[in-house]
Amino acid sequence: MRVRRQKLQRLNELGVNPYPYNFKRTEYSTNILAEPNKYIGKEVSVSGRLMAIRGMGKAAFAHLLDSKGRIQIYVRKDQIGDENFEVFNLFDIGDIIGVSGEVFETRTGETTIKAAKIELLSKNLRPLPIVKEKQEGDKKVVYHQFADKELRYRQRYVDLIVNPEVRAVFVTRSRIISSMRRYLDGRGFLEVETPVLQPIYGGASARPFVTHHNTLDMDLYLRIADELYLKRLIVGGYDGVYEISKDFRNEGMDRFHNPEFSMMELYVAFEDYHWMMLLVEEMISSIAQEVVGEMKISNQGREIDLTPPWKRVTFFDIIEEYTDKNLYGKELEDLKKAAKDLNIDVDPSWRQGKIINEIFSEKVEPNLIQPTFVTDYPIELSPLAKKHRDDPKLVERFEPFILGGEIGNAYSELNDPLDQRERFMAQKKLIELGDEEAHVLDEDFLRSLEYGMPPTAGLGIGIDRLVMLFTDQPSIRDVIFFPQMRPEDK
């Protein structure tokens, strides 16, 4: 870094502003490389970061990286002049520069810009990790890869400069979200915003973050879900509302969990969960079509076919399929025995719902590779879902599974205010028993239901996991720009 500061000084002496105000680019690297014949012989201006320099005395080749890709430039002393060449010799890898010149093809056939003028746009003072690549036939061999995960997450800007495939993952993420938004807008749903800071948190089973408002002198919670506010909007008379936003859950972190994560929630009046299943498979497959170009995606070496219709199985049927045990309507003791038979450890304090859920996640979930809707969950697990029309022990709920992971959650929403109050009371008992994640009673939400909420279908989709699926990334940290990290020690 000391050397680079000296170069800065030298540049100043030469009358070069190392941090000028703008540069007029005429082309992106990729435009030129896509149609070389159209550009050869033409003047272009490009700008970007210097990623490699191969000097040869009075001439040099270099590679310039812009937001779309990289292109080679060729700098000759007799072309740009002595003064400009002296400035060029003060450039380092990592500098941001602008180049104007004519496009040509080198002896080895690489489309290249012959610089007529080259200027510094921003001086780099901190050396970049140097990554070298070599084309061997079809394979690209990468040398000195910048691979330290900790550094990559903490200094994502460096990761993005140096690892083009990381940049691509986040472009895909953005496309997935905009495709989803386009789909939902196209169906006439209204995108809305509801409070992040909530006096009572609700809509999911999770521990919240607590914060404090000084003027009101009260604690507020960062939302763990949007659900209860969005349903209030359905009470208010909108037919369909959705929100794409961050939720916050104060829980452990691993490759599927980040304390803040992105969620899409959708509520549609006068529909039920059967209708919502059709929407989910249509929406996800249309996103695939737009983003990937087809209904098939590959992940972890496996091919996933998203073409509707997806398989549908009921919760208890699929458990029986994988365990040979019918758990429907079983009492606590029977369930404990079943869990024991299946080698699943059960905490003595667990109740029916928890044990069944554990058996499901252990024995069934990992097997749900191709898209599958699991439907009709036991009532204890779902305090906000409507009772099944044919069976009061169940609720009308489904979860879509892909690659052994759940990517969403949906119900026919409970709109009976008396039933909802009873469910809250049952949750209250769980809280008293020490369950820190049970739902908290929300009196204002109940009041809204008492005014009358139409029959409603609701859906939540975990955006981060959907992106992991589409981009074949193994960890949620690879699809979030700045994943939560412990502070760096100084």
Add this chain to the structure above:
RNA sequence: GAGGGUAUAGCUCAGCUGGUAGAGCAGCGGCCUUUUAAGCCGUUGGCCGAGGGUUCGAAUCCCUCUACCCUCACCA
């Protein structure tokens, strides 16, 4: 929270059963006007994650701490 792993130059890594720190790339100085992991010659660079201990002597052995990764637990 438990177990395992990793931490050495700007980057990627080597360093044996303890003997006083190494390579490639980058950097710096030369040579070089079609190279592409450019090449050739020369050269700088290190609190070996932090702290403590054992030892004549520690990057190496022991303990503590910190961060990250993996697995499990908790958890959508």
